[in-house]
Amino acid sequence: MSVIGLIRMGDNTLVLGQRVSEWCGHSPALEEDIALANTALDLIGQTQLWLGLAAEREGKGRTADTLAYHRDAWDFRNLLLVEQPNRDFGMTMMRQFLFDSWHLEALTALAKHDHAEISAIAQKSVKEVTYHRERSSDTVIALGDGTEESHARMQSALDRLWPYVGEMFTTDDDDLIDMAALRPAFDAYVGDVLAEATLTRPESDFAHLGGKTGARHTEHLGHMLATMQVLPRSYPDATW
Amino acid sequence: MVTTRPSVQDVWTWLAAVPDPEIPVISLIDLGIIRDVQWQGDTLEVTVTPTYSGCPATSIINIEIEAALRVNGIENLSLKRQIAPPWTTDWMSDAGKAKLESYGIAPPQPAGGPERCPHCQSTHVEKISQFGSTPCKAQWRCTNCLEPFDYFKCI
Numbered sequence: 001m002s003v004i005g006l007i008r009m010g011d012n013t014l015v016l017g018q019r020v021s022e023w024c025g026h027s028p029a030l031e032e033d034i035a036l037a038n039t040a041l042d043l044i045g046q047t048q049l050w051l052g053l054a055a056e057r058e059g060k061g062r063t064a065d066t067l068a069y070h071r072d073a074w075d076f077r078n079l080l081l082v083e084q085p086n087r088d089f090g091m092t093m094m095r096q097f098l099f100d101s102w103h104l105e106a107l108t109a110l111a112k113h114d115h116a117e118i119s120a121i122a123q124k125s126v127k128e129v130t131y132h133r134e135r136s137s138d139t140v141i142a143l144g145d146g147t148e149e150s151h152a153r154m155q156s157a158l159d160r161l162w163p164y165v166g167e168m169f170t171t172d173d174d175d176l177i178d179m180a181a182l183r184p185a186f187d188a189y190v191g192d193v194l195a196e197a198t199l200t201r202p203e204s205d206f207a208h209l210g211g212k213t214g215a216r217h218t219e220h221l222g223h224m225l226a227t228m229q230v231l232p233r234s235y236p237d238a239t240w
Numbered sequence: 241m242v243t244t245r246p247s248v249q250d251v252w253t254w255l256a257a258v259p260d261p262e263i264p265v266i267s268l269i270d271l272g273i274i275r276d277v278q279w280q281g282d283t284l285e286v287t288v289t290p291t292y293s294g295c296p297a298t299s300i301i302n303i304e305i306e307a308a309l310r311v312n313g314i315e316n317l318s319l320k321r322q323i324a325p326p327w328t329t330d331w332m333s334d335a336g337k338a339k340l341e342s343y344g345i346a347p348p349q350p351a352g353g354p355e356r357c358p359h360c361q362s363t364h365v366e367k368i369s370q371f372g373s374t375p376c377k378a379q380w381r382c383t384n385c386l387e388p389f390d391y392f393k394c395i
Contacts, residue, residue, distance in 0.1 A: 031369035031379060038371040045294020049323065083356055120324030124293055127395045135370045 001115050003058045004077060004174040008212050009048030009110075009121075011078035014068055015221070016099060017043030018228050019086060028089055035135060039096070042128040045153065049121045069232040073222045078226075080150055080211035081164035083221040090150065093139045094157035100133035101190050102168040105182040118176060137193045144197025166207020246312065251277045251284065258308045262374050265343040272331025275322055284309065289327045292375035303305065313345040329394050333374040340392055346380065348394035357382035358389050 021040035027033035051064035081099060088094045107129055110122035143150040169186070171179040194201055210216030231238060255277070256269040268274055277289035286305060290298045302319050309317055329348035337347035346354030346365075356363045362384035369379045377390045 031371075034373065034379075035369055035371035038375055041294040041296075041375060042292060043294070045290075045292060049293055115326070119325075124290075124323045124326040126330075128292060131370060131393070131395075138370075 001057060001118065001178065002174045003054050005094055005176040006050055006054035006057065006118075008077040008175070009106075010047050010054055010067070011076050011097075012082050012103075013043040013050065015045040015076070015078040015224065016096075017041075017081040018224060019082065019084075020092070020096070022086055023092065031105050032089070036092075037229055039132050039135075042125075042132065043156060046121070046128070049124070053121065054115055065232070069229045071237045073217050073225055074214055076217065076221060076225075077212050077214055078221075079164070079167050079220055080208050081161065081167065083211065083218060083224060084161065084164065085220050089151040090143055090154060091157040091160065093136055093143065094154060094161055096132070096141045097136035097159060097193070098165055098190070100129060100136050101186055101193075102165075102182065103199070104129045104133050105179065105189075106179065109177045109182065113176060140193055140199075141197045144194070151198065154197065158194070158199055158222060162202040163204075163208050166205055167209050167211060170207075170212070172213075193223045245279055245282070246314070248277050248279070250312075250371070251286075251309070251314075254308055254312050255286075255305065258304050261297045261304065261380075262376075263340070263343070263345065265339050266332075266336045268305070270336025270339065272329075272333065272336075273301070273327060274305075276320075277366060283318050284314050285318045285320055287320045289321050289322050291327050293323070295375050298376070299333045327395075329392065332392075344389060345377065346391040348392045350394060352394060354380055354389075354391045357385060357387065359387045360385040 016100075017040045020043065022037050023036045024040070027036055042094075048064050048067070051067045055062045055064055055067055079099075081095060084091075084095060104126070107122045107126045111119055111126055113119045113122065127202065140154065144154040145151070146154075169180050169183045191201065208218075252269065252274075252292060255274055256267050257381070258268045260266050260268060260271050273289050273291060274286065275289050276285075278285055286309075288305065292309065305319060306317060331353045332348065340347045341358045344358050346356070346358045349355050353367065354365055357365055360382060362382050364383040365380050366383055367378065368381050371377075372390050376393055378393050379388060380391045381388045
């Protein structure tokens, strides 16, 4: 069991959970605010499981909290997609939709993993992420096939985020499963939703890389971590 | 060695009196999150499964289990977290579902939405949002009496 593979799963949910929680109190409607906060909560819960297992397997006395709060950007192994800023609500929901579509395929495969602990976390997460994908798909369809303005914003979000899709399907020995094998199911699902949303999938499959290997994160991650980590780093002895 | 350990059945009865911190009308047993109670030597081991992985009530629930058992004289207690098989609303008791409805929360249905409005029993209901005030609930509305209500998500 690769510790890096576990950290990748946990960093994705941690970084996206933090990003989504930035909306708390700022969403366009109360129901959306609650939905985003609930999604963030699920993702942070999953983070505790993944990073908790990673810390235990690593055996260096670290915990999920140490991994979350006391690593710098270059030690994070999340996908570049999840660290992208929220920008507008359409961009946030498109990012969520692309991530959920990959996440659900990945967790479904991980639920059959030989390691019982990995399988258990994935089985638990599948239930929550099924819900996330349903909601983000519905929102992408409603806004894509909505007004002229909402359609234009969703197409612009798709065009801007598509170069971050390819990284989800790059794979190496540290991954817990073969991520490349998930692409056909992802393409089929995303294709159906985009068609219903009257959105056009970009032609180029050019992909920005470097998040999951840690080689090169975008500038946005460091800013996000500065906010997320300031309290435990400034007051290392602080407890709840 | 002869010890006076309470029976496992007594422990289940005590836990049935511990309310869910978010929805106090149902107990932890009604919710189906207590998966096992057994003695390991002199230590009572209680196996608890979380409803949602990030549910903040989980830590409160553990504190309340501990408090309820301490009051009943349990000294050596071990709380075990079990995440597989994952919690499902199928484990909620029928009594719990009935209590939810009379409290104003539509109980989970395999069809994926509430069967009827918990206020006026009308079957004319519509979804407002897939998410609600806690991770386990969604927001629905009755198109007859026009009241919004919580629906306990079926997972």
